[in-house]
Amino acid sequence: MELNLLYIPSVEGCNFLETVEQKDFVDQGGPIKPCERFAGGAQKTTERLYGSLKAVDPTTGETKVRLRLEYPNYSGALATAGNLVFIGHADGSLTAHDAKTLQEVWSFNVGSGINAPPISYSVNGKQYIAVLVGSRQSPFVVGLAPELKNTSTASMLYVFGL
Numbered sequence: 193m194e195l196n197l198l199y200i201p202s203v204e205g206c207n208f209l210e211t212v213e214q215k216d217f218v219d220q221g222g223p224i225k226p227c228e229r230f231a232g233g234a235q236k237t238t239e240r241l242y243g244s245l246k247a248v249d250p251t252t253g254e255t256k257v258r259l260r261l262e263y264p265n266y267s268g269a270l271a272t273a274g275n276l277v278f279i280g281h282a283d284g285s286l287t288a289h290d291a292k293t294l295q296e297v298w299s300f301n302v303g304s305g306i307n308a309p310p311i312s313y314s315v316n317g318k319q320y321i322a323v324l325v326g327s328r329q330s331p332f333v334v335g336l337a338p339e340l341k342n343t344s345t346a347s348m349l350y351v352f353g354l
Contacts, residue, residue: 195275195291195292196249196250197247197248197249197250197256197291198248198249198250199245199246199247199248199269199271199277199291200245200246200248200269201243201245201246201261201265201267201268201269201279202243202244202246202264202265203241203243203264203265203266204243204244204264205237205239205240205241205242205264206237206238206239207237208236208237208238210236237335237336239336240336240337241264241333241336242261242263243260243261243262243263243264243265244258244259244261244265245258245259245261245265245269245277245279245289245294246258247277247291247292247294257292257293257294258294259289259294261279261281262281262283263281263282263283263333263340264282264330264333265279265280265281266282266307266327266330267279267280267281267307267308267309267310267323268308268309269309270309270310270311270312270321271291272291272312272319272354274354275290275292276288276289276290276291276297277289277290277291277294278310278321278323279310280305280306280307280308280309280310280323280325281305281306282305282306282307282329282333282337282340282343283301283305283339283340283343284301284302284303284304284305284306284325284343285299285300285301285302286299286300286306286310286321286323286325286350287299300350300352302323302325302350303325303343303344304325304343304344304345304346304348305326305327305328305329305340305343305345306323306324306325306327307327307328307329308323308324308325308327309323310322310323318353318354319353319354320351320352320353320354321351321352322349322350322351322352323349323350324348324349325347325348325349325350326344326346326348327345327347328345
């Protein structure tokens with residue numbers, strides 16, 4: 193069944209910009225030339241970020257289904273002809289979702305965060321899903337999700353047969 197949908201994983205939540213007057217430029221007696229670095233503050237993430245997976249009709253922009261995720265998603269999504277959508281998670285889970293409802297139908301935790309997109313390929317008619325795991329997690333995620341602070345960053349390639 194062709195659903196003609198676009199699957200969009202995302203990072204959601206709020207960030208704030210703090211503006212700070214910088215007073216160490218050359219014309220103020222400091223060592224920094226105005227062109228050498230950004231001045232004016234930094235991004236602050238004070239609330240925990242989360243993620244979502246959306247099924248969107250690309251012809252209308254209408255969101256057909258939305259699934260809230262515990263963590264922001266940096267892995268991307270893989271949609272298969274078998275109506276499955278695969279995504280990786282910061283906690284090390286690789287999940288498969290029904291393409292129409294986005295209901296989770298399968299999950300496997302690899303023990304290390306996933307920021308890489310899953311891919312699909314076939315050999316001699318058998319389909320496989322592969323994903324690289326072990327990514328360094330964003331400080332904007334780990335900083336507000338203490339349960340992730342000890343996740344491993346050992347890079348490994350996992351391959352699953354369908």
